[in-house]
Amino acid sequence: MKKTLISLxxxxxxxxxxxxxxxxxxxxxxxxxxxxxxxxISLSDFVGKPVVLxxxxxxxxxxxxxxxxxxxxxxxxxxxxxxxxxxxIASSAPGKHGYITADLAQELTTSRGSYxxxxxxxxxxxxxxxxxxxxxxxxxxxxxxxxxxxxxxxxDIPSASVRSLPKATNLVLQAWKELKAGExxxxxxxxxxxxxxxx
Amino acid sequence: MITMRELSKKTLTLAxxxxxxxxxxxxxxxxxxxxxxxxxxSKATLISEYSSAAAGETxxxxxxxxxxxxxxxxxxxxxxxxxxPIFEWVLPEGVTAGDALYPTPHRMPIGPLMNYGYEAxxxxxxxxxxxxxxxxxxxxxxxxxxxxVCEIECVPQEGTWSGSLPVGDxxxxxxxxxxxxxxxxxxxxxxxxxxxxxxxxxxxxxxxxAGADEIGTVKEAYFYPEGExxxxxxxxxxxxxxxxxxxxxxxRTEGGLEANxxxxxxxxxxxxxxxxxxxxxxxxxxxxxxxxxxxxxTPPQVNADFPLWQAGLFALLGGLVLNLMPCVFxxxxxxxxxxxxxxSKTAGERKQEGWAYTAGIWVSFxxxxxxxxxxxxxxxAIGWGFQLQEPAFVGALVxxxxxxxxxLSGMFNIQVGVEGAGQQLASQDxxxxxxxxxxxxxxxxxxxxxxxMAPAIGFALTQSAPVVFLIFSLLAFGLALPFLAxxxxxxxxxxxxxxxxxxxxxxxxxxxxxYLTAAWLLYVFTLQxxxxxxxxxxxxxIIAIFGVxxxxxxxxxxxxxxxxxxxxxxxxxxIIQPFGGSPVSNPVExxxxxxxxxxxxxxxxxxxxxxxxxxFSAEWCITCKVNEQVALFTDETQALFAQKGIRVMKGxxxxxxxxxxxxxARYGRAGVPLYLLFPKGQSEAIVLPEILTxxxxxxxxxxx
Numbered sequence: 001m002k003k004t005l006i007s008l009x010x011x012x013x014x015x016x017x018x019x020x021x022x023x024x025x026x027x028x029x030x031x032x033x034x035x036x037x038x039x040x041i042s043l044s045d046f047v048g049k050p051v052v053l054x055x056x057x058x059x060x061x062x063x064x065x066x067x068x069x070x071x072x073x074x075x076x077x078x079x080x081x082x083x084x085x086x087x088x089i090a091s092s093a094p095g096k097h098g099y100i101t102a103d104l105a106q107e108l109t110t111s112r113g114s115y116x117x118x119x120x121x122x123x124x125x126x127x128x129x130x131x132x133x134x135x136x137x138x139x140x141x142x143x144x145x146x147x148x149x150x151x152x153x154x155x156d157i158p159s160a161s162v163r164s165l166p167k168a169t170n171l172v173l174q175a176w177k178e179l180k181a182g183e184x185x186x187x188x189x190x191x192x193x194x195x196x197x198x199x
Numbered sequence: 200m201i202t203m204r205e206l207s208k209k210t211l212t213l214a215x216x217x218x219x220x221x222x223x224x225x226x227x228x229x230x231x232x233x234x235x236x237x238x239x240x241s242k243a244t245l246i247s248e249y250s251s252a253a254a255g256e257t258x259x260x261x262x263x264x265x266x267x268x269x270x271x272x273x274x275x276x277x278x279x280x281x282x283x284p285i286f287e288w289v290l291p292e293g294v295t296a297g298d299a300l301y302p303t304p305h306r307m308p309i310g311p312l313m314n315y316g317y318e319a320x321x322x323x324x325x326x327x328x329x330x331x332x333x334x335x336x337x338x339x340x341x342x343x344x345x346x347x348v349c350e351i352e353c354v355p356q357e358g359t360w361s362g363s364l365p366v367g368d369x370x371x372x373x374x375x376x377x378x379x380x381x382x383x384x385x386x387x388x389x390x391x392x393x394x395x396x397x398x399x400x401x402x403x404x405x406x407x408x409a410g411a412d413e414i415g416t417v418k419e420a421y422f423y424p425e426g427e428x429x430x431x432x433x434x435x436x437x438x439x440x441x442x443x444x445x446x447x448x449x450x451r452t453e454g455g456l457e458a459n460x461x462x463x464x465x466x467x468x469x470x471x472x473x474x475x476x477x478x479x480x481x482x483x484x485x486x487x488x489x490x491x492x493x494x495x496x497t498p499p500q501v502n503a504d505f506p507l508w509q510a511g512l513f514a515l516l517g518g519l520v521l522n523l524m525p526c527v528f529x530x531x532x533x534x535x536x537x538x539x540x541x542x543s544k545t546a547g548e549r550k551q552e553g554w555a556y557t558a559g560i561w562v563s564f565x566x567x568x569x570x571x572x573x574x575x576x577x578x579x580a581i582g583w584g585f586q587l588q589e590p591a592f593v594g595a596l597v598x599x600x601x602x603x604x605x606x607l608s609g610m611f612n613i614q615v616g617v618e619g620a621g622q623q624l625a626s627q628d629x630x631x632x633x634x635x636x637x638x639x640x641x642x643x644x645x646x647x648x649x650x651x652m653a654p655a656i657g658f659a660l661t662q663s664a665p666v667v668f669l670i671f672s673l674l675a676f677g678l679a680l681p682f683l684a685x686x687x688x689x690x691x692x693x694x695x696x697x698x699x700x701x702x703x704x705x706x707x708x709x710x711x712x713x714y715l716t717a718a719w720l721l722y723v724f725t726l727q728x729x730x731x732x733x734x735x736x737x738x739x740x741i742i743a744i745f746g747v748x749x750x751x752x753x754x755x756x757x758x759x760x761x762x763x764x765x766x767x768x769x770x771x772x773x774i775i776q777p778f779g780g781s782p783v784s785n786p787v788e789x790x791x792x793x794x795x796x797x798x799x800x801x802x803x804x805x806x807x808x809x810x811x812x813x814x815f816s817a818e819w820c821i822t823c824k825v826n827e828q829v830a831l832f833t834d835e836t837q838a839l840f841a842q843k844g845i846r847v848m849k850g851x852x853x854x855x856x857x858x859x860x861x862x863x864a865r866y867g868r869a870g871v872p873l874y875l876l877f878p879k880g881q882s883e884a885i886v887l888p889e890i891l892t893x894x895x896x897x898x899x900x901x902x903x
């Protein structure tokens with residue numbers, strides 16, 4: 001009975017904390033976090049440069065598909081070479097699926113040949129909740145003025161199989177090309193797929 | 200940790216079943232079993248319903264997914280995370296595979312997220328349609344299915360099937376019959392009702408147009424949207440019925456994905472806990488503007504022009520008005536006397552006492568509101584005044600009223616605060632006393648929810664928790680305000696009359712409204728708990744008074760202890776109610792042609808093209824009783840009803856009643872009274888004010 005009451009209270013309280021989600025076309029929420037190298041970075045540090053956020057979980061097979069096939073590295077390379085700042089974020093809580101230490105993050109970044117500029121460790125899930133990130137990989141593109149221009153999946157086939165890649169449209173690349181060409185992003189908000197983030 | 204390499208190793212061990220065209224059908228039962236794949240964390244079986252297909256026909260194949268114990272697979276809309284199964288067919292020209300039919304999913308909460316899927320084996324049915332020009336005598340089938348199973352972590356599964364099915368004469372496979380019958384039993388029924396799904400920025404509403412007899416009694420309804428951008432999956436859904444059907448309200452993420460489909464599955468749970476699932480294809484309407492009135496259970500037109508500041512002001516004024524209520528005023532008079540008497544106190548002490556009194560009121564209000572919110576969030580339909588639907592609470596109030604009245608009559612002094620002119624008490628005792636006077640004031644004020652407060656409370660209870668607490672804080676502040684003002688302003692305090700023997704007389708006189716209040720509450724208690732319980736309550740009260748008398752009569756320690764034991768046991772008998780009886784059915788005051796309110800009865804009358812006047816009342820609601828005597832049960836109004844052929848319905852909310860709580864909520868009220876006039880053939884009522892005069896009723900009737 002006591003337990004029920006407590007959980008009811010929790011439900012009541014959490015359902016009152018309005019579901020705020022970032023909106024494509026509006027200002028991206030400001031955040032700051034500690035990276036795997038121990039420095040603290042904020043979104044506002046990169047004003048004037050486009051920023052890409054990649055929610056990741058090294059234990060997730062969907063993330064695995066994009067790293068083992070080289071698809072994620074290819075996307076990272078294309079965008080960072082054209083001036084984007086790439087930030088990988090892990091929001092899994094300690095002890096949960098996908099929790100990562102600074103050492104392991106550094107090791108994986110090297111061994112996978114990742115082109116990420118920063119790797120933020122967000123074990124409290126503060127940034128993840130702020131951005132309403134639900135699965136890994138979950139991608140966000142913020143333009144140089146700080147406006148969120150894309151949020152959602154990395155591509156349009158919600159599969160864990162490498163076979164799906166040749167047929168898939170890379171939605172991050174598509175949005176990036178449109179942004180560079182000064183066109184409006186045709187699909188600014190898609191449904192992300194993959195493993196649930198273990199907050 | 201599962202790497203891709205490990206995964207591919209696992210999925211490479213695929214069972215591949217090849218069926219020859221000839222000679223493979225000696226065993227009829229297994230003939231159409233296209234094979235079982237044992238994947239790492241689940242297995243999948245593919246079965247055809249027909250042992251032989253035919254050109255121009257559609258046959259069905261079923262894929263049964265059985266996750267390992269504790270693991271689950273997903274519906275086509277997987278909720279916050281997950282993945283729907285992906286079918287990759289390689290079929291010859293002239294044969295097409297349709298979309299899979301999914302069984303009704305279940306909700307699976309994962310931390311703060313929600314998934315839709317299956318923890319048990321589930322069968323997806325896929326139609327294969329043959330052109331009439333299909334000439335080959337066999338169908339080669341190549342199929343790759345990718346599906347996801349999760350426990351805490353997720354493991355993608357993959358299966359490959361390749362086989363062949365004869366094509367010639369359509370031939371049903373008896374061996375597959377029970378498999379397909381079971382699979383179809385798990386599918387939702389096609390709903391016969393029309394429905395629309397309106398998506399506002401922060402909420403969505405599914406409205407289903409169905410007759411009351413078509414849906415039966417509904418305990419709970421839940422909508423699984425097929426498309427994205429309809430709802431925040433983890434948020435609770437609310438449903439309510441309306442005369443032309445019912446609706447389900449869902450919370451939506453503002454700025455979330457765009458809604459793309461009105462389809463989904465509606466699961467209706469009946470009173471006897473039977474689930475029925477219906478496939479709904481609702482018309483999707485997207486509204487750019489928020490639904491007026493942010494309540495989920497309130498239709499858009501209610502509260503449209505009721506801003507927060509106005510609700511707050513009403514709450515403050517309502518709190519002030521409460522001071523004048525017949526059951527509150529005598530209690531407050533005690534407080535007033537203590538102010539008059541406290542000339543010797545310093546200004547600081549007075550202020551402290553004023554705030555202690557305010558705190559007593561505020562804390563009591565917050566306790567009641569928190570209880571209300573907790574009970575509400577558990578899904579129980581209740582509203583303001585719910586405390587009075589609890590006989591134990593009413594019984595305790597009767598005792599309190601009688602004790603306060605006896606104290607006013609001079610039998611004894613309740614030692615809360617400073618009574619009696621000239622009595623000197625330490626300022627700390629004064630504060631404690633003032634606090635409990637605040638608590639007492641709140642307790643006795645609850646039956647007298649002033650009419651002004653009704654809309655404010657109704658508004659508040661449909662809002663988010665912070666707003667609710669703000670409104671009720673203002674209400675508490677309003678109730679406390681007169682004494683707070685007195686404690687701060689010596690000028691005001693000087694306006695009070697000088698203390699004297701008249702105070703004793705006035706106190707004694709004020710006992711009588713308290714006795715009357717007790718009598719009325721006793722009547723409410725009798726209706727709720729029955730005559731036996733009333734006798735028990737009266738005996739308990741008399742014993743409690745006896746205990747008080749003992750206390751005063753004996754000065755020794757033993758005598759006092761006995762008195763305390765007697766008082767405590769009498770009070771606990773009232774609260775525990777060991778003699779609880781059955782409620783007396785509520786008498787209908789006048790005309791016998793008043794129909795008791797039920798949703799069904801209302802819908803029936805409206806369907807018969809009747810004009811209906813529905814009123815909602817409770818025995819503990821003074822405003823209701825006054826309205827009924829002044830405006831409803833007058834000869835003129837009754838004659839008017841008869842002359843116009845208006846059917847009268849009464850909803851009695853003396854005891855808890857979910858149906859009545861719902862209609863109150865639908866019209867933006869948290870409590871009674873509510874007066875509704877349904878013009879002929881209309882399902883939306885005209886709402887009459889909380890305070891009725893015969894003129895208001897007559898005008899409303901004349902205007903329809």
